[in-house]
Amino acid sequence: MSVILIGGSPGTGKTKVASILGAKLSVEVISLTVLAEKAGCISMKDKVRDTGIINEDCLVDAIVKEVEEKRTRVVVEGHYIDLVPGGSVEIVFILRTHPAVLRERLAKRGYTESKVNENVEAEVIGVCQMDALDSFGEAKVLEIDTSHRKPSDSVDTMIELMKNPAQGNRIDWMHQLEQEGRLEDFLRD
Ligand SMILES: Nc1ncnc2c1ncn2[C@@H]1O[C@H](COP(=O)(O)OP(=O)(O)OP(=O)(O)O)[C@@H](O)[C@H]1O
Numbered sequence: 791m792s793v794i795l796i797g798g799s800p801g802t803g804k805t806k807v808a809s810i811l812g813a814k815l816s817v818e819v820i821s822l823t824v825l826a827e828k829a830g831c832i833s834m835k836d837k838v839r840d841t842g843i844i845n846e847d848c849l850v851d852a853i854v855k856e857v858e859e860k861r862t863r864v865v866v867e868g869h870y871i872d873l874v875p876g877g878s879v880e881i882v883f884i885l886r887t888h889p890a891v892l893r894e895r896l897a898k899r900g901y902t903e904s905k906v907n908e909n910v911e912a913e914v915i916g917v918c919q920m921d922a923l924d925s926f927g928e929a930k931v932l933e934i935d936t937s938h939r940k941p942s943d944s945v946d947t948m949i950e951l952m953k954n955p956a957q958g959n960r961i962d963w964m965h966q967l968e969q970e971g972r973l974e975d976f977l978r979d
């Protein structure tokens with residue numbers, strides 16, 4: 791059993807890319823959001839942040855059960871990928887989207903301004919990237935820029951990188967925005 795993880799900030803394309811990758815590799819795709827709901831791991835709604843609250847212990851149990859039952863390769867996508875036990879993880883893709891593009895995508899979803907800002911700031915800082923590196927280590931974590939390409943092109947890159955992980959590179963929006971002279975537009979303090 792081995793797991794291909796797909797993580798990233800909201801709106802970076804996890805669900806879309808995972809479904810294409812799953813189809814190309816002929817493996818099942820597990821959404822952690824769907825799994826958390828199915829297993830009853832989402833408690834009350836956080837009204838201020840307009841999001842459900844996940845019971846992490848509950849979701850870990852559900853993941854272990856689901857992944858161990860499979861005994862085949864699976865794609866797992868969503869937030870909370872850090873809850874997947876590292877021993878079963880083959881490779882981790884963190885999808886990244888330029889903060890200006892991400893802001894547009896999230897605004898189009900009808901998110902409130904504060905929810906857009908919170909998520910865009912997390913992408914600028916690279917929260918998902920750092921968490922994944924902490925949990926799974928440099929060698930397993932690869933980053934994919936989904937800002938200006940079709941989802942299927944991102945998937946082709948992922949398949950190439952699985953054959954040749956050394957070709958991966960790190961993405962640093964903070965540095966890039968500084969060079970573009972617009973870091974202040976994306977960080978409030
Ligand atoms: N290169 C790309 N890769 C992935 N998605 C892209 C790309 N370009 C544009 N998109 C679009 O970005 C949107 C991202 O949607 P998606 O729901 O897959 O994100 P997500 O990361 O799963 O978000 P959430 O965390 O809220 O579930 C989709 O409308 C998708 O078509």
Ligand SMILES: [Mg+2]
Pocket residue numbers: 804805806
């Ligand atoms: Mg999704």
